[in-house]
Amino acid sequence: MAQKSVAKMEQRLTSEASLGRQKDDGSRWNQGEAGGSTGRGKVNGPEAKTRAIGTSSLDGAGNWRTQGRSAHLSVVTGVVDGLEGASRAGLKNWLNYEKEVGEGGEWCYQSQLSCHDTCRGPSEWKNNFPNCGGQRQSPINIVTGKVKHDPKLTNFIFEGHEKLFNMSVENHGHSAYFSLPQSVRIRGGGLSGTYKAVQFHLHWGENGGQGSEHSVDGEQFPMELHIVHIKEKYDSLKEALNDSTGVAAFAFFFEVTSGQNKHLERVIDALGKVRYEGNSSEIEDFRLTDIIPQASKLSYYRYLGSLTTPDCDQAVVWTVFKQTLPISKKQLMSVDKQLLFGTGKPMTGIFRPVQNLNGRVVYTSVPAQGLCVLPNLITLFLCLFCVFGQQRCLN
Numbered sequence: 444m445a446q447k448s449v450a451k452m453e454q455r456l457t458s459e460a461s462l463g464r465q466k467d468d469g470s471r472w473n474q475g476e477a478g479g480s481t482g483r484g485k486v487n488g489p490e491a492k493t494r495a496i497g498t499s500s501l502d503g504a505g506n507w508r509t510q511g512r513s514a515h516l517s518v519v520t521g522v523v524d525g526l527e528g529a530s531r532a533g534l535k536n537w538l539n540y541e542k543e544v545g546e547g548g549e550w551c552y553q554s555q556l557s558c559h560d561t562c563r564g565p566s567e568w569k570n571n572f573p574n575c576g577g578q579r580q581s582p583i584n585i586v587t588g589k590v591k592h593d594p595k596l597t598n599f600i601f602e603g604h605e606k607l608f609n610m611s612v613e614n615h616g617h618s619a620y621f622s623l624p625q626s627v628r629i630r631g632g633g634l635s636g637t638y639k640a641v642q643f644h645l646h647w648g649e650n651g652g653q654g655s656e657h658s659v660d661g662e663q664f665p666m667e668l669h670i671v672h673i674k675e676k677y678d679s680l681k682e683a684l685n686d687s688t689g690v691a692a693f694a695f696f697f698e699v700t701s702g703q704n705k706h707l708e709r710v711i712d713a714l715g716k717v718r719y720e721g722n723s724s725e726i727e728d729f730r731l732t733d734i735i736p737q738a739s740k741l742s743y744y745r746y747l748g749s750l751t752t753p754d755c756d757q758a759v760v761w762t763v764f765k766q767t768l769p770i771s772k773k774q775l776m777s778v779d780k781q782l783l784f785g786t787g788k789p790m791t792g793i794f795r796p797v798q799n800l801n802g803r804v805v806y807t808s809v810p811a812q813g814l815c816v817l818p819n820l821i822t823l824f825l826c827l828f829c830v831f832g833q834q835r836c837l838n
């Protein structure tokens with residue numbers, strides 16, 4: 444009888460070990476928190492909260508990390524649009540892809556370089572990841588005096604941006620990704636078709652300093668939000684990266700304002716819950732319109748570029764919005780205190796330097812110059828009116 448019990452216990456321990464339920468340093472879970480079909484609560488990290496799956500309407504999924512991560516996403520999308528399969532695959536592929544390239548090349552940001560750290564900084568990325576030395580790399584500096592107006596760059600149509608969803612956030616060692624349900628879609632805006640959302644993340648500096656990736660007329664902003672979408676026909680980022688316009692990325696700059704951005708507070712709080720690489724947490728009842736403006740209010744720059752992290756695939760249609768998002772100084776100061784790199788150092792200065800244009804043209808959705816330069820009769824009339832009437836031109 445006793446022997447049987449021991450055997451049973453051994454069997455259980457073995458199966459738990461094989462599921463990877465091990466803590467590596469007492470502070471975070473390694474590998475999968477596998478719960479199988481029975482469902483299990485949320486994972487990992489000392490501060491991560493636990494949610495008992497199956498007790499709410501969002502039941503039916505259990506796992507979190509590895510398998511679990513994708514199963515969780517099915518909770519999110521299953522409720523929203525019933526298309527969990529593809530979305531699951533999409534995020535999983537994105538995450539796995541990031542993992543592969545991140546670990547394979549030991550790449551790092553400039554801020555991580557030191558006498559003691561032999562990781563490969565941005566100028567060396569191209570040695571391990573040839574794409575990073577390509578001709579259409581991102582980010583870039585946008586020179587507003589050189590952008591060209593393209594009338595095909597019409598307003599975007601946002602779909603699902605006002606609907607509430609649950610999303611996971613996970614520290615991936617170089618940033619933290621917030622998963623998005625594929626019910627969030629974009630079209631219009633001069634894109635060739637519909638793209639579905641995969642995730643969003645932020646780039647920031649150090650101590651409230653500048654930390655955006657793109658810049659405008661040489662000016663860097665304190666923080667930049669990236670929302671990553673893939674063409675709706677693709678099931679994964681990997682697939683989309685084989686298409687020179689397979690990925691549509693949105694970039695929003697943040698500007699420091701006196702008041703705090705209430706909605707952003709939840710995003711910043713979530714970052715505090717995923718301090719260590721591999722930690723994950725969850726935000727419930729979130730919608731994108733909480734943090735970005737409506738489509739009709741947005742004007743933007745457009746150019747063809749790449750992912751801004753290795754392996755820098757040149758498959759991205761970039762949209763850099765002119766409208767900035769607000770953030771208080773206090774909020775900004777707290778962002779870069781929240782996370783640690785995989786190396787255990789504070790995650791600061793997570794942006795790639797701007798890359799050469801190499802002859803690329805940046806387009807704008809609205810004319811950048813004054814009305815006088817537009818060659819049509821109405822404009823001519825307006826200009827004459829201005830010049831003779833007010834001694835100055837409409838701008």
Ligand SMILES: [Zn+2]
Pocket residue numbers: 644645646669751
């Ligand atoms: Zn990014």
